[in-house]
Amino acid sequence: xxxxxxxxxxxxxxxxxxxxxxxxxxxxxxxxxxxxxxxxxxxxxxxxxxxxxxxxxxxxxxxxxxxxxxxxxxxxxxxxxxxxxxxxxxxxxxxxxxxxxxxxxxxxxxxxxxxxx
Amino acid sequence: xxxxxxxxxxxxxxxxxxxxxxxxxxxxxxxxxxxxxxxxxxxxxxxxxxxxxxxxxxxxxxxxxxxxxxxxxxxxxxxxxxxxxxxxxxxxxxxxxxxxxxxxxxxx
Numbered sequence: 594x595x596x597x598x599x600x601x602x603x604x605x606x607x608x609x610x611x612x613x614x615x616x617x618x619x620x621x622x623x624x625x626x627x628x629x630x631x632x633x634x635x636x637x638x639x640x641x642x643x644x645x646x647x648x649x650x651x652x653x654x655x656x657x658x659x660x661x662x663x664x665x666x667x668x669x670x671x672x673x674x675x676x677x678x679x680x681x682x683x684x685x686x687x688x689x690x691x692x693x694x695x696x697x698x699x700x701x702x703x704x705x706x707x708x709x710x
Numbered sequence: 711x712x713x714x715x716x717x718x719x720x721x722x723x724x725x726x727x728x729x730x731x732x733x734x735x736x737x738x739x740x741x742x743x744x745x746x747x748x749x750x751x752x753x754x755x756x757x758x759x760x761x762x763x764x765x766x767x768x769x770x771x772x773x774x775x776x777x778x779x780x781x782x783x784x785x786x787x788x789x790x791x792x793x794x795x796x797x798x799x800x801x802x803x804x805x806x807x808x809x810x811x812x813x814x815x816x817x818x
Contacts, residue, residue: 599753627806634719636712636810637754637799686753688805694756697742699805701753 595621595691599702606677607710614672614705616643616687622667623689627699628660631684643670643687677709713737714802716809725818729787733800733809736781740802745774745785748797748811757798758785790816 596619606612616626626643641662642650649662659681661673670689674681684706688699715734723729733743741762746754760767760774760783767774773786787794795816800809 597753602751629808634810636714637808639806639808688753697744697759697804698756699754701746701755703753704751706751 595689595694595700597687597689597700597702599687599705601705602703603706603708605708605710608678609676611673611675612677612707614674614685614687614707616670616672616689616702618668618689618691618700621689621691621693623670623691624667626664626670626687626689628662628670628672629686629688631686631704637686640672645670674707677707679709682707682709712810713740714800714807714809716798716800716812718812719810720813720815722815722817723790725792725816726789729785729790729794729814729816731785731787731798731800731812731814733783733785734781735783735802737802737807738778738781740807742802742804743774743776743783744801744805745772746799746801746805746808748799754799787814790814792816792818 598617600615624645628640629637643662643664645664651657664670686704688701744759745757747757748754776783797811799811
């Protein structure tokens, strides 16, 4: 089945530094990947749609200069949290669609827990 | 404005009994609904889905019911097992809109 790998699973950083999270589709190509953020006891909030070879599409209220998304290949999308602050601490999850799973089903990575001190 | 709502943050059920998780939506344009299951520190995994042209879809112990007039869907798990304990998310519109999730605890 389709597998999405996310790295790192946990990261702790100092305020003001930047953190990069990688999302890889291991056994399929993904022209589109999605980045979500989950606050404690809250829903998964779609942050942006990552498009291979073009600019990401950000949801309303998401700062594109704060959350840089790069989708340089058909199997890799990266999310960089720039100049991180404690309020950026959250669980970030990426996902992608594979043909095997069907058009409406997303395969999710295991998530990345970011803690900004 | 939440377009997909799961109003019960948690549910506790005895092993062997039925678990019913509910989800309401506001956007009548949604034509596809999905349920995902999530364990702590893991990403959600797809469980079952239903198209708006149907009112029921069954897969083993899992059945999803859709009531379009009420804009309501529910996930039934029977019999419930301890391994079903997880957070269940209702999603709509190709998995781009999620509810807040319901924590299911199945007691043995």
